[in-house]
Amino acid sequence: MLKHRVIPTLLIQDDALVKTIKFSAPKYIGDPINAIRIFNDKEVDELLVLDISNTRENRIPDYSLIEQFATECFMPLCYGGGISTLDQASTLFNLGVEKICIQNAYIQNPRIISQISEKYGSQSVVVSLDLKKTLFGGVKIFDYSRRKYLHANWLNLVQRAIKFGAGEILLNSVDNDGLMQGMAIDIISEASDNISVPLIAAGGVGNLDNIKAGIEAGASAIGVGSYFVFHGPHRAVLITYPKYAELETLLKGINR
Amino acid sequence: MNIKNNTNFNKISIIDYGVGNIGSISNIIKKLGGLSEVLADPDELTNSKKIILPGVGSYDVGMRALNSSGFSKSILKAVENGATILGICLGMQLLFEYSEEGHEKGLGLIEGQVKKFKSGDIKIKVPHMGWNIVTPTIDSPLFKSSDEELRYYHVHSYHVICDEKYITAVTNYGYQFPSAVQSSNIYGVQFHPEKSHRFGFQLMTRFISL
Numbered sequence: 001m002l003k004h005r006v007i008p009t010l011l012i013q014d015d016a017l018v019k020t021i022k023f024s025a026p027k028y029i030g031d032p033i034n035a036i037r038i039f040n041d042k043e044v045d046e047l048l049v050l051d052i053s054n055t056r057e058n059r060i061p062d063y064s065l066i067e068q069f070a071t072e073c074f075m076p077l078c079y080g081g082g083i084s085t086l087d088q089a090s091t092l093f094n095l096g097v098e099k100i101c102i103q104n105a106y107i108q109n110p111r112i113i114s115q116i117s118e119k120y121g122s123q124s125v126v127v128s129l130d131l132k133k134t135l136f137g138g139v140k141i142f143d144y145s146r147r148k149y150l151h152a153n154w155l156n157l158v159q160r161a162i163k164f165g166a167g168e169i170l171l172n173s174v175d176n177d178g179l180m181q182g183m184a185i186d187i188i189s190e191a192s193d194n195i196s197v198p199l200i201a202a203g204g205v206g207n208l209d210n211i212k213a214g215i216e217a218g219a220s221a222i223g224v225g226s227y228f229v230f231h232g233p234h235r236a237v238l239i240t241y242p243k244y245a246e247l248e249t250l251l252k253g254i255n256r
Numbered sequence: 257m258n259i260k261n262n263t264n265f266n267k268i269s270i271i272d273y274g275v276g277n278i279g280s281i282s283n284i285i286k287k288l289g290g291l292s293e294v295l296a297d298p299d300e301l302t303n304s305k306k307i308i309l310p311g312v313g314s315y316d317v318g319m320r321a322l323n324s325s326g327f328s329k330s331i332l333k334a335v336e337n338g339a340t341i342l343g344i345c346l347g348m349q350l351l352f353e354y355s356e357e358g359h360e361k362g363l364g365l366i367e368g369q370v371k372k373f374k375s376g377d378i379k380i381k382v383p384h385m386g387w388n389i390v391t392p393t394i395d396s397p398l399f400k401s402s403d404e405e406l407r408y409y410h411v412h413s414y415h416v417i418c419d420e421k422y423i424t425a426v427t428n429y430g431y432q433f434p435s436a437v438q439s440s441n442i443y444g445v446q447f448h449p450e451k452s453h454r455f456g457f458q459l460m461t462r463f464i465s466l
Contacts, residue, residue, distance in 0.1 A: 122413070
């Protein structure tokens, strides 16, 4: 049995599927609906769709687009981007989204997490935080909508999210994003050792061994972007996902 | 099994009481060629032959929504009149008598209670979230012991405890718990068939064809 999840992470910008490097330079990948159909056929564990333009441009979720995602998606779907109220969350759950992912709204008003988790259960609320190295070698949460580091200790903010009712934590490592050269293992193990809920770690996967290393460091799930949408040194777009048996062999015997 | 355009199968009424993932359930029924309707008015349930009770979230919120909307009564009545019902996730838990999670009484359609996952010898993270193997304990309309290894998506912090006679399949998470139950025309699954691709297609096809 597979205890761990390997989750394709799709970034949406202005209705298109894109992929970033270190959270910048979004490259156009294609039509998101088409990508979801392909991942559906490949029987992926779960799908994470993040609209990276919403919060920045102060837009609410694009419900008609998300409804199309949900209609095509016969595996769990987690959506993030622009959610800041309980009503928005309710609308998304009704459209067929399993989980919602919240970042900016948590930073602004952590109570939104308890409001949603009290009504829909903590398993439906993922709090996502972006970690970035500082000039002085430490790690801090980077608030992308304000383009500044948060002063508070990152682990405290993670634990606080759980106290408010987050059922899962998604940690994105900005410095590793899109480089496909391995994950931020130190961050993953520190987070995993200090939290009681499942951890989704994202950023840096370039091969199956990177996924394995992330799981061994304590992540319950690994979010994968580039590795599942690019192929070869020239980053040609090709959507792939390992076979179940392949993942089973890869992650066999990891006892965390 | 060919479901498409087979008018012998009853339309499935999906209960909308404000706390369900209604969309994904109607999507999968549509994909499989079945017919469904989303009902927000409990009076409309009177003529239903086949019902799905979805549910996400906490026991008390779910039960209060069923009670205040009037669905509790109409569900009990429909089931008494022979309707088949499938509870999914929280919807399954609400079929039972009560839960450790809340104070509200459940529908009581099946004897048993709902308990929180406990870490025993093996440390487990709660909620139990992810794909897990579901093992049929007997042949039943929704599961066959001859089925290939079944995998379903689970998301829950509580699970049912009931008499073995109601259990049709189990899942192991730290320990074995009942992940599918049946008592004559009353069915419950703890996992999400609507989000378990081909394994869900198989189960839902069987439910549609009941």
